Amino acid sequence: xxxxxxxxxxxxxxxxxxxxxxxxxxxxxxxxxxxxxxxxxxxxxxxxxxxxxxxxxxxxxxxxxxxxxxxxxxxxxxxxxxxxxxxxxxxxxxxxxxxxxxxxxxxxxxxxxxxxxxxxxxxxxxxxxxxxxxxxxxxxxxxxxxxxxxxxxxxxxxxxxxxxxxxxxxxxxxxxxxxxxxxxxxxxxxxxxxxxxxxxxxxxxxxxxxxxxxxxxxxxxxxxxxxxxxxxxxxxxxxxxxxxxxxxxxxxxxxxxxxxxxxxxxxxxxxxxxxxxxxxxxxxxxxxxxxxxxxxxxxxxxxxxxxxxxxxxxxxxxxxxxxxxxxxxxxxxxxxxxxxxxxxxxxxxxxxxxxxxxxxxxxxxxxxxxxxxxxxxxxxxxxxxxxxxxxxxxxxxxxxxxxxxxxxxxxxxxxxxxxxxxxxxxxxxx
Numbered sequence: 411x412x413x414x415x416x417x418x419x420x421x422x423x424x425x426x427x428x429x430x431x432x433x434x435x436x437x438x439x440x441x442x443x444x445x446x447x448x449x450x451x452x453x454x455x456x457x458x459x460x461x462x463x464x465x466x467x468x469x470x471x472x473x474x475x476x477x478x479x480x481x482x483x484x485x486x487x488x489x490x491x492x493x494x495x496x497x498x499x500x501x502x503x504x505x506x507x508x509x510x511x512x513x514x515x516x517x518x519x520x521x522x523x524x525x526x527x528x529x530x531x532x533x534x535x536x537x538x539x540x541x542x543x544x545x546x547x548x549x550x551x552x553x554x555x556x557x558x559x560x561x562x563x564x565x566x567x568x569x570x571x572x573x574x575x576x577x578x579x580x581x582x583x584x585x586x587x588x589x590x591x592x593x594x595x596x597x598x599x600x601x602x603x604x605x606x607x608x609x610x611x612x613x614x615x616x617x618x619x620x621x622x623x624x625x626x627x628x629x630x631x632x633x634x635x636x637x638x639x640x641x642x643x644x645x646x647x648x649x650x651x652x653x654x655x656x657x658x659x660x661x662x663x664x665x666x667x668x669x670x671x672x673x674x675x676x677x678x679x680x681x682x683x684x685x686x687x688x689x690x691x692x693x694x695x696x697x698x699x700x701x702x703x704x705x706x707x708x709x710x711x712x713x714x715x716x717x718x719x720x721x722x723x724x725x726x727x728x729x730x731x732x733x734x735x736x737x738x739x740x741x742x743x744x745x746x747x748x749x750x751x752x753x754x755x756x757x758x759x760x761x762x763x764x765x766x767x768x769x770x771x772x773x774x775x776x777x778x779x780x781x782x783x784x785x786x787x788x789x790x791x792x793x794x795x796x797x798x799x800x801x802x803x804x805x806x807x808x809x810x811x812x813x814x815x816x817x818x819x820x821x822x823x824x825x826x827x828x829x830x831x832x833x834x835x836x837x838x839x840x
Contacts, residue, residue, distance in 0.1 A: 420460045424453045428783035440550050443543060443786045450790020457795065470788040476781025478672045479773055482654055484545040484563055485676020486765045490685065492560040493677075500561045503825050504568035508537040510817035517813060521806055534576035536814055537569060546782070561825065570667050571602045601666040605657075609674045613681060621686050646763040647772055650679055679765035 428449050432442035451457050454466055461469070493500075515533030518524040524532070544566045553559040575598045628637040639645050654675045661671035798807070 420453070421465060424449070424461065424787070425780065425783065427453075428787055429779055432783060436550055440547065442550070443546050446783050446786035447790045447793075450787030451793055451795050452790075454787070454791035456790065456793055466788070466791050469784045470791065472781055473785030473788040476777055476783075476785040478654075478658060478668065479777045480545050480782060480785075481669045482672040482676040483766075483769055483773075483777070484548075485673040485678075486680050486769055488563075488673075488677045488680050489560060490677075490681055492557055493564060496557060496561045497564070499825070500564035501568065503561060503565035503821060504572070506821045506824055507565060507569050507818075508572055510820060511536045511814060514813045514817050515810075518810065521809060531580050532810075534573070534580060537573060537576065546786075558825075567670060567673055570669055571598065575599060597665045598667075601661075601664045602670060605661060605664075605666060605670060605674060609678055613678055617678075617682060618686060621682070625687055641763070643762050643768065643771065646765075646768050650765060650768055653679070676765070683764045683766075 428446050431445035431449055434442075435445040436442035453460050455463070512530060512533030515536070516526070516529045518529045518532055519526065544563060547553075548559045548563060553562075575595060624636065624640065628634070628640060631637060654672060657671040657675045658668045661668045798804070
């Protein structure tokens with residue numbers, strides 16, 4: 411009796427080639443995601459159909475988890491100072507990014523005899539910026555920490571919310587008119603606004619007082635169970651993951667974008683890391699962390715060393731935490747500045763529980779090697795490559811691509827011309 415042995419080389423080669431093509435194209439063109447889309451076309455239903463429908467469904471679902479983590483990471487790297495300073499500019503970019511594609515799409519009425527509704531649907535499909543593509547390109551090129559990166563990512567989030575409303579409106583317009591109600595339009599808008607307003611309020615009136623109470627408790631009892639649990643990476647991982655899953659679940663059931671919820675969660679954790687007082691402990695005798703407290707005052711950054719047996723309390727400005735301890739103002743005349751090893755230990759202990767460090771430790775590798783490649787490959791699964799090579803389709807596609815390129819180019823030029831100062835002068839003039 412002959413036993414047939416099968417090696418699942420197709421699935422394994424699919425994941426391997428996705429990572430190889432991403433590495434090569436990122437080094438050459440900073441566009442590894444395009445290679446992953448092409449691999450999705452080749453391995454998926456549009457091309458060789460080597461994976462099968464069930465595998466493609468699993469890849470698409472895992473890829474969407476990767477998209478959520480990608481947006482969450484974008485929130486973690488958000489600079490609140492830049493976000494607040496460029497909010498009006500981001501709003502203008504989002505407005506032009508929505509209106510121009512829809513307006514230019516009405517040329518399809520002439521090009522392909524499309525109806526006004528079809529032209530509007532085509533423009534609405536392209537007005538929403540791909541968040542996964544935006545955050546990936548920003549991170550690959552290092553623009554995510556620049557002013558332009560903050561403006562574009564914020565505008566992309568606004569476009570995503572509007573795109574969600576557009577999709578629901580269009581899908582309902584295609585059905586019976588009785589199923590189309592005002593709730594269809596206003597629910598995603600108001601739920602999104604509720605999330606955007608509720609998260610900062612919860613941070614200000616719930617998270618901030620709770621953190622202050624926890625800092626006081628840890629300062630009084632450095633060896634308590636609360637202090638030990640708060641200093642562990644596992645605790646931070648559990649809290650961050652619970653917050654992210656809870657926000658995404660709530661947004662999904664409420665009827666708004668779960669990508670917005672992922673971004674807001676990451677941004678809230680970033681705020682908690684950078685702008686809120688924290689306690690990090692260290693033991694002087696063993697060089698292990700036991701307690702260092704940051705001070706969020708707006709005065710000259712300072713730190714206070716309190717010597718109490720083997721325990722020390724170090725107070726530093728929050729934004730200096732990642733730089734270690736700088737200057738000393740002793741609580742008493744005998745207080746001395748911490749040693750270099752203590753500085754390094756304090757910095758290391760804090761970094762181990764920050765949002766971006768937890769992400770790098772527990773999520774980054776699986777996102778980079780599996781989930782994100784699956785997301786971009788799943789885009790390729792839905793591209794009907796075999797039906798695209800038709801003369802009429804090709805020339806219309808080229809013309810429409812040029813129109814959308816002009817729309818995005820106009821948006822970029824306006825962003826460069828209308829900087830923050832110009833926009834604020836315009837707002838004040840109104």
